[in-house]
Amino acid sequence: MKKILMPFLLIGLLQSCGRESMEELNTDPNSYYTTVPSTLVTYAEKQLADYVTTPNVNTNNFRFLMQYWQATTYADESRYDYSTRNVSNSVWTFLYVRTLKNLEEAKKLVNNYAPTAAEAATWDTTKKNQLAVIDLMQVYTYQILVDTYGDVPYTEALDVDKYPLPKYDSGSVIYEDLIKRTQQDIQNINTSAGSFSSGEKFYNGNTTKWKKFGNSLLLKLGITLADSNPTLAQSTVQAAINGGVFTSSADDFLMPYSTSPNFSQLYSNLVASNRNDYVAGKTLVDYMNASADPRRSSYFQLRNGQYIGGPIGVNSPFSGYSSPGTYAYTQTTPGILLNYTEVAFYLAEAAARWNIGGSAAANYATAVTASFLQWGKTAAEATAYLATHPYDPANWKKSIGEQAWVAMYDQPITSWTFWRRLDYPQLTPAANAVAESEGKVPVRLKYPVSEQTTNPTNYGAASTAINGDKLTSKIFWDKF
Known part of the structure; x- marks a missing residue:
C-alpha cells in the first residue's frame, strides 16, 4: 500500500488520548485516521499489549489482586483502592479509545483503500484477511472489557457521532456475538494469502498463525461460559479444538518489545x-x-x-x-497476551468438564510442563513437580485452578478470570482492604467515574442490571 505520511504522525500516535470519556472516541486529537491502516494497527497493538502487561498502579493492578506482587510504599491498590487514582478511567481509555477506536478506523481505511495495479489481483483476499485480523483483536479487547466490568458499551460504542451517549449491552449477549464474530473471522482467513505486509507486530501478518490464534481465542471464549451457558460453551470449545488451537509456544500471541523507547x-x-x-x-x-x-x-x-x-x-x-x-x-521481555500454557490449561478444563479434547490428566500435565518450559525449566523438572502435584479428578477445579494460578504469574488478568471461574486458589483478602470490597477479593472493577458523570442514564441502567456497580458484583459467567 502507498504510504500517506502526515506531519507529526508518529508523535501523535505515541501520545496519550486525552480525556477518558466515551465522547472522546471520535474526537481524539492525537490519532490520525487518514494514514495507512497498518500504522493504526501498530498503535492499537502496542496500546493493547501495554495495558495487558503493565504493572503500573494507575492502570493495571491485577498482579496485586492475584497476590503475585506486593507494594513497597503505596499499598492502596493492593488494598483494592482503585478509586483514588481513577484506575477504571485509565482502563477505559486504553481499551476503548487507544485500542478499539483505532482498530475501527483501521477497518474503514482497509475498506476504502484503492489497491495499486500490482495489488489488484489479490486485493480481495488480502482485504478479507486484514479485516479478520483487525476484528479478532477487537474481539479479544471486548472480552477483557466484559470480563472486567460486566455489561459495557458495545453496539453503540465506537460511533460517537451517532451515539454520543452509548447504551450498555448485556455481557452475555456480547459474548454470544463475540463467538459469532470469531467464527466468521476464522472462516474468512485464507492462509494461502497474506494480510499486512508491515506494521502488524503480533504475527507479522502471518495468516496461518492468526487462524490458530482465532481458534484459541474461540476456545477461551467458550471455556469462560462453561458455568453460565454450558451448551454454547461446549459447542464453541469443540469447534475451536476441531479448527486447530495452539500446539506449542511457537504459536504464542506476544508483543515483541525491543529497546528504548519501545521496551517492555x-x-x-x-x-x-x-x-x-x-x-x-x-x-x-x-x-x-x-x-x-x-x-x-x-x-x-x-x-x-x-x-x-x-x-x-x-x-x-x-x-x-x-x-x-x-x-x-529486561527491556526485551515479550508481552504475553495469549500463550500455549494458557491454552493447554483450557484443554485440561474442557476434558474435565465434557471429556473432549483428550485426557484431562494428560492435558493438565501438558499445561504444567508448558509453564516450566516457558520459564526456562526442563521437562524433567516438570515431571518431578507433577509427582507431588498430581491431577485430582475428584477435585479438578482445585488442581487446574491452583496450577493455572501459579503458571499465569505474568498474565495476571487471565489469572483473575481462571480464579473467578474455578474458585481456586482460595485467596484471603488483603489486610486493611477498603470497605467497598466488603471483606472479599474483588471480582470486577467499578465503572469509570467519567461514565458516571458524562453518561449517567446509561450508567445507571447498567449498574442496576448487574446488581450494583460494586467490586463484589459478579460477572454474569461467574456462577459459583
Missing part, C-alpha cells in the same frame, strides 16, 4: 522509572516454597538467600523481600 512495560515501571515499588507477594511465594518449585528462580530474586514475599495489603520495604525476577528488568 515491566522494564518501564521497574527500571526506567527509577523506582522500587514492587516485591514478591507472600501468598504465591509461600505456595511455591512449600514444594521448592523450580520456577521460583525465574519468578523472583533471592533476598538473603531465600525467597521471601511481602504480606498482602501491608507496605513491604524493598530491602526486606524478594524482588521480581530478572525477566521483569
